[in-house]
Amino acid sequence: MTRQFDVAVIGAGPAGLAAATEAAQSGLSVALLDEQQAPGGQIYRGIETASAARLKLLGADYAEGRPLVEKFRASGAEYMPGSLVWNVTIDKVVEFSRDGASSRIRADAIIVATGALERPCPLPGWTLPGVTTAGALQILLKASGIVQEDAVLTGSGPLLWLLASQMVDAGVPPRAIVETVPNGRLLQALPHLPKALWQRSYLFKGLSMVRKVRRAGVLIYRNATGVAVEGATFATALNFTAGGKPHRIETRTIALHQGVVPNQQVTRLLRCDHVWDSSQHCFRPVIDAYGATSADGVYVAGDGAGIGGAKAAAIQGQIVAIGLALRAGRGNGERLAHLHSALAKEASVRPFLETLYAPAPQILSPADDTLVCRCEEITAGSIREAVRLGAPGPNQVKSFLRAGMGPCQGRVCGLAVSAIIGEERGETPDDVGYYRIRPPLKPLLLSEIANFATSDAQEHATE
Amino acid sequence: MTIRPRAADTLVIGGGLVGAAVGWGLASRGETVTVLDEGDQALRASCGNFGLVWVQSKGDGMHDYARWTRSSADIWPEFSERLKEDTGISTGYHKPGGMHLCLSEQDLEKTRALCNRMHNVNGAQGYGSEILDRKQVADMLPGIGPDVVGGSFGRHDGHASPLKLLMGLHAGIKARGSHYVSGAAVDKIERDGGGYSVTTAKGVYRAGKLVLAAGHGNSAFGPLVGLDIPLRPEKGQILVTERVAPFLSMPTHVVRQTEEGSILIGDSHEDTGFSTLSTTPIMSQIASRAARFFPLLKNLRVVRSWGAVRVLSPDGYPIYQQSETHPGVFSVNCHSGVTLAGAHAMLLAPMISAGQLAPEFEAFSARRFHGQTH
Amino acid sequence: MVRRIETIGNEVIFSFEGQPVTARAGDSVAAALTAVGISHLRDSVVSGAARGVYCMMGACFDCLVEVNGVPNRQACMTEVRHGLDVRRQSGGVEVRS
Known part of the structure; x- marks a missing residue:
């Protein structure tokens, strides 16, 4: 028999943990499924096992994950770690793989809390070993306490500075930060500054991180363009132009970052309505004030609904869960007004950051010979060529070129492909659209799919 | 884009495999063609095509269709070569023969009976397939499972990449100076002097001739031009594995390996309207059956699934028809867009270009359904 | 080159x-x-180019390796165990039992 829950939460980051905790506390039956073996998501990765020293090094923002996880553990929500959700249906069946076998649960409501992914950073040489996302270096630090020497961090966004300052605290500062933020961005962002002052603690934190990184002797390059990785079987140097001069820094460790974007896989699979967020330069699902998407009974909380950061994600998780509880005639909405205003306060700093750290032009419009789809090795030029043949959007381009057909299923290249098509056609991303996503959400052994033909599946088929 | 190629010799409505093959065929005969297509989310059967150029079982019950399929398979090598000359794009066409695999004696007997009937259809021209026992099949396809009792081998069968074929046809249309317009969903079709004007989301287009190649859309467009085209949707799902080293030397009716190395695993026949959703009960059935044909497939990871809607006439055979009331208007429907691409480009397009289908095409007219209850 | 900021956890x-x-x-x-x-974990199945870890969070599928004879395992999603036999992959994997 398929187990039935009031709420199924997908993802154990701040949004999922807060939502599951809140829903369980209000008396709803809750299952939380997560691919990782321990709760925390990527932002609080390793939070239960981090030593005191590591907690101190990673800072107070990271440590905030501890109480969140502890409350979740005590909430009575059923935790299903190591569960790879590979299909979610519109009738709210969640199908997942755990220990090499698949099962399914049903729920009245599904909360998608699958968080964010790094924005694709297509630039020459970005597929070479030794080139990772900035997030990858941070995960190494959080989960394993590993820091690489001589790292060069390049791109744009607060995470570069956070990572650099954590590496400084770990005693292994990066060699350099190569920022791709064009001159003049600060000026463009200034009109958003008054609003951002509502969250001045973020701004002060940012400034103090920059000071700390400078004091540690990290080389800092601003307004870098023409960023390219050099190497044959692994990265050996980063080349770029800054201050009107070409630069070359020898290193085997290069971390790329251009901000993070919502992970759309589940909401696209469910064919929820999405909209282009021109401030965040990404698609996000269309939701109401309680996180409800256009698909009946499907909700989104956290960065998957638009990037807001860990604190906002936890607040959104609570709001969605309270909304569900109210609908089930449980609890009351007393805290909603407070939560909504806390969420608004969290959001006040975003327009400033989003304008200042908007992705670099080089990344949004890669050169023709730059690989965009890493799995199938499809260049920006061939995507433009397919558009010139008349391809109206990413699904036709995918058919023609195999872009997005590899094992990552378009997670890494999707936004870049849509952006290149839009630029070439002179259309908005909303007009261009996105890859159609189908199960399995991640590659799955054929035997596991074959063995999944249970009697329950037959019953389901005849519905 | 401000320049719209509004006037053409022929307008083709539909830019899938059928419309694009006819469009390129016309363009390569010197016509100016405009292919009007829907957008990126079009219900495109071409993108769910399995990629077989398949002869052995086609046309049991309709001999004209068997002959037509054979002609297409025969002309495929030349078609593929010409398309490559125009565009540099290879369709990935190979003709190693094809195998229909049987999992029971009963299935093998049915296949043997079909094989015999097809010999009668095809005469002494050697197009028929041959029945092989388990050992003979295993010699050709070493990976078969213990449940496989035999099969039928057709040496005129082959396969190609439906996706590269579609890209090649679109590139060929452009290379020949003709036009492909996406996002041009059709609102209206009207007579315009001696020709037709078609109002689309991208503006109005005019031409002397009109080809309906819009799949299920033909049912809606037909009545505007004096045609009654009965069609029904049938969903098919397919699983696609990760790329692997060469494993299958030839396509089979439900499992084939692409040039890139992925294994495609079909298929299903579902009466679920126009839904293209992937559904796990069907995916499970497809996976378990594939594992009986080739047990080693169990160890591969499924990377993607497809769901698409076949365009089927009431008897499953194609419909080719010219309008009696609207001269120069043709309707083309089939669900074998790859197998028949050669014939559509090289044999059908010349007839359309000349404004007249050959008399034997009456057999393919939708008039065969009229007066029946369908 | 690489440093561990602390040495907790047993050796594996x-x-x-x-x-x-x-x-x-x-x-x-x-x-x-x-x-x-x-850093070099595999050669791509498309061009043979060298690849390694990229996202470290299970999304990019670039860190695929063979683990105890099973190909295409995500190195970033596989926990180390004593005696694990990890191999670099090159090109399309063989279909085998």
Whole structure:
């Protein structure tokens, strides 16, 4: 028999943990499924096992994950770690793989809390070993306490500075930060500054991180363009132009970052309505004030609904869960007004950051010979060529070129492909659209799919 | 884009495999063609095509269709070569023969009976397939499972990449100076002097001739031009594995390996309207059956699934028809867009270009359904 | 090259390309290989180009390796265990039992 829950939460980051905790506390039956073996998501990765020293090094923002996880553990929500959700249906069946076998649960409501992914950073040489996302270096630090020497961090966004300052605290500062933020961005962002002052603690934190990184002797390059990785079987140097001069820094460790974007896989699979967020330069699902998407009974909380950061994600998780509880005639909405205003306060700093750290032009419009789809090795030029043949959007381009057909299923290249098509056609991303996503959400052994033909599946088929 | 190629010799409505093959065929005969297509989310059967150029079982019950399929398979090598000359794009066409695999004696007997009937259809021209026992099949396809009792081998069968074929046809249309317009969903079709004007989301287009190649859309467009085209949707799902080293030397009716190395695993026949959703009960059935044909497939990871809607006439055979009331208007429907691409480009397009289908095409007219209850 | 800021967790020894690698319990295979300076994990199935860890969070599928004879395992999602036999992949994997 398929187990039935009031709420199924997908993802154990701040949004999922807060939502599951809140829903369980209000008396709803809750299952939380997560691919990782321990709760925390990527932002609080390793939070239960981090030593005191590591907690101190990673800072107070990271440590905030501890109480969140502890409350979740005590909430009575059923935790299903190591569960790879590979299909979610519109009738709210969640199908997942755990220990090499698949099962399914049903729920009245599904909360998608699958968080964010790094924005694709297509630039020459970005597929070479030794080139990772900035997030990858941070995960190494959080989960394993590993820091690489001589790292060069390049791109744009607060995470570069956070990572650099954590590496400084770990005693292994990066060699350099190569920022791709064009001159003049600060000026463009200034009109958003008054609003951002509502969250001045973020701004002060940012400034103090920059000071700390400078004091540690990290080389800092601003307004870098023409960023390219050099190497044959692994990265050996980063080349770029800054201050009107070409630069070359020898290193085997290069971390790329251009901000993070919502992970759309589940909401696209469910064919929820999405909209282009021109401030965040990404698609996000269309939701109401309680996180409800256009698909009946499907909700989104956290960065998957638009990037807001860990604190906002936890607040959104609570709001969605309270909304569900109210609908089930449980609890009351007393805290909603407070939560909504806390969420608004969290959001006040975003327009400033989003304008200042908007992705670099080089990344949004890669050169023709730059690989965009890493799995199938499809260049920006061939995507433009397919558009010139008349391809109206990413699904036709995918058919023609195999872009997005590899094992990552378009997670890494999707936004870049849509952006290149839009630029070439002179259309908005909303007009261009996105890859159609189908199960399995991640590659799955054929035997596991074959063995999944249970009697329950037959019953389901005849519905 | 401000320049719209509004006037053409022929307008083709539909830019899938059928419309694009006819469009390129016309363009390569010197016509100016405009292919009007829907957008990126079009219900495109071409993108769910399995990629077989398949002869052995086609046309049991309709001999004209068997002959037509054979002609297409025969002309495929030349078609593929010409398309490559125009565009540099290879369709990935190979003709190693094809195998229909049987999992029971009963299935093998049915296949043997079909094989015999097809010999009668095809005469002494050697197009028929041959029945092989388990050992003979295993010699050709070493990976078969213990449940496989035999099969039928057709040496005129082959396969190609439906996706590269579609890209090649679109590139060929452009290379020949003709036009492909996406996002041009059709609102209206009207007579315009001696020709037709078609109002689309991208503006109005005019031409002397009109080809309906819009799949299920033909049912809606037909009545505007004096045609009654009965069609029904049938969903098919397919699983696609990760790329692997060469494993299958030839396509089979439900499992084939692409040039890139992925294994495609079909298929299903579902009466679920126009839904293209992937559904796990069907995916499970497809996976378990594939594992009986080739047990080693169990160890591969499924990377993607497809769901698409076949365009089927009431008897499953194609419909080719010219309008009696609207001269120069043709309707083309089939669900074998790859197998028949050669014939559509090289044999059908010349007839359309000349404004007249050959008399034997009456057999393919939708008039065969009229007066029946369908 | 690479530093561990603390040495907690028991030692775990596995092999990469037949050579012993010392890791810490709780490491992913990807983290453990990064920690000893190994970045080249496979050759792409398309062009044969060298690839390694990119996202470290299970999204990019670039860190695929063969683990105990099973190909295309995500190194970043596989926890190290004593005696694990990890191998670099090259090109399309063979179909085998």
